Structures are given as C-alpha cells and as structure tokens.
Amino acid sequence: MRYLSFLLLFTVFSLQAQQIKHTRVDDLKSQYFIALIELALAKANVEQQFSIIESSQNFNQQQQVERIKNGELSIMWAGTQPDYEHNLLPIRIPLMKGLQGHRLFIIRPDQQAAFSKVDSLSALKTLKAGQGRFWGDTEILKFSGLPVVTSVKKENLFYMLEGGRFDYFPLAVHEPWDEVLNRPTLGLMVEKHILLVYPMAMYFFVSRDNPDLHRLIVQGLEQAIADGSFDELFYNAPHIKNALKLAKLSQRQVIRIPNPTLTEQTPLKRKALWLNLENQP
Numbered sequence: 001m002r003y004l005s006f007l008l009l010f011t012v013f014s015l016q017a018q019q020i021k022h023t024r025v026d027d028l029k030s031q032y033f034i035a036l037i038e039l040a041l042a043k044a045n046v047e048q049q050f051s052i053i054e055s056s057q058n059f060n061q062q063q064q065v066e067r068i069k070n071g072e073l074s075i076m077w078a079g080t081q082p083d084y085e086h087n088l089l090p091i092r093i094p095l096m097k098g099l100q101g102h103r104l105f106i107i108r109p110d111q112q113a114a115f116s117k118v119d120s121l122s123a124l125k126t127l128k129a130g131q132g133r134f135w136g137d138t139e140i141l142k143f144s145g146l147p148v149v150t151s152v153k154k155e156n157l158f159y160m161l162e163g164g165r166f167d168y169f170p171l172a173v174h175e176p177w178d179e180v181l182n183r184p185t186l187g188l189m190v191e192k193h194i195l196l197v198y199p200m201a202m203y204f205f206v207s208r209d210n211p212d213l214h215r216l217i218v219q220g221l222e223q224a225i226a227d228g229s230f231d232e233l234f235y236n237a238p239h240i241k242n243a244l245k246l247a248k249l250s251q252r253q254v255i256r257i258p259n260p261t262l263t264e265q266t267p268l269k270r271k272a273l274w275l276n277l278e279n280q281p
Helices: 002-016 031-043 061-069 082-087 109-116 136-143 154-162 176-181 211-227 229-236 238-247
Strands: 018-022 050-054 075-079 089-091 102-107 129-132 148-151 169-172 194-197 202-206 253-256
Touching (some): 018 031, 061 075, 061 082, 061 202, 102 154, 129 169, 136 148, 148 154, 169 176, 176 238, 211 229, 229 238
Parallel strands (some): 018 050, 129 148, 194 253
Antiparallel strands (some): 075 202, 102 169, 102 194
C-alpha cells in the first residue's frame, strides 16, 4: 500500500514538474518559437504543469539533433529535411507558414533596373545568386537551374555581392532589411520587384522516445490553428509584421520553383497552414 502511494505521488510530481528543454536563444526573432511552444501548451487539453527550460549553451542544428536523441534537449525547431524526419519525430505544422521559402533579394543599387525586367524563371537564370555552401536552400536553387556562387561563411557573401562576384543574395522575407541596415558601408539594398517562392516547412522536432510530448504539441497547435490564435501570434510577431509591411508581397513578380527535399508527408494541401499571398499588403 505504501509502495502504491509512493508511485502515485511520484507520478503526480513528475507530471507537475515536466520540463521541456531547448537550445539557448540569443536573438529576439527566436523568441517567436518559444511563444509557439507556450501557446501549444496553453491550448492542449492536459492538466500537467510544464516548465520551458533554456539550455546554457547555444547548439547548432546538428548538435540539437544529437542532444534530442540522447535526452539532453526536448525540442528543436528547424527547416525540415529528410534526415531530421528520419531521426526525430516531426510535428508537421509549418511554424512560419512557409515564410522562409518566400525569398527577397539583397542587391547592389545599380542592378535594380536589370531585376525590374525579370519576369520568369528563365530570365532569373541569367543572373547569379549567392548562398552558403552547406545551406539547404542552395540545393533548391541549383535543382531549378539557377546559377549559385557559394561561401562557407555567411558574412563573406555580403562582401562578395558588393564586389560583383554574384548578382543577388536571396533571404527569407523577414531577413534582408536588418542585414542591409547592419552593413551601411557596403551600400546594398533590398530588391523591389521579385518574390522567389518555394515550399519550405519549419517544424518542431522531438525525440522518437517522447511520443507524449509530440502528441501534446500537435494537439495544442491544432487547437491554436482552429481558433485563430496561431495566426494571431504569427502576424503580430514584430519581425514578421514589419517584414510583411515592407515587402509588399502582393505587388511583386512571383517566380515559383519546387523544393525537391520535402517528403511526401509535407502537408502542402492544407492551405490554412501556409502564407496566402492574396491576403498580403
């Protein structure tokens, strides 16, 4: 009887004290993902108490994968790729509504006239992109025949662009303005005419040994999607709200290319999960 009481007490304590641990976050934009975890927990129909714990270290994505597998971390967020989906449990709800696959370009100001004439993929192929050598986006661009110049270090790409080594640096819609403002001496600008789009899903991932956490986050996010609180959080995140206002996506020439790295399980047919360009400024 005492043993049974101890087990019940231990179970209740474990439920009340359950921790969800993620990598250290050093930038304000990443706080959006913490807010999404908090939203999912608030919306999930459970009685447990959870504490969201930040690691003392900032791990890169591959390090996070290994630490989720060994139990040191509970959850990560990343652009999906087959290796992650194989080794971890993906929560197949695009956390950024595919925004990371909506690309604006950083260019040299004297190139705007040339980009203003681009109206098709074939026309864009006459210009060279710059990307990180090991970025997943690099393979996506190459798959569609776009010429790509690469560098191991991201910072080098800004100087290579300024020096004319390539013509444009594609970045997600919420990224280019800060990058330009942070490097005023280079005299770069955000291109005004083109929106390059490919399907890109950023997911939460948890351990395959933790299906209960997977089920909990799925349940909470689905409820948030259904009641509109997911979209409310997304569109009011300061970096997203400001970027959509500046980008004027509905006024741009859209060029779409496929993403060959997505798995068949990607929920491309669930339109509510993805950014709708017709609803943008």
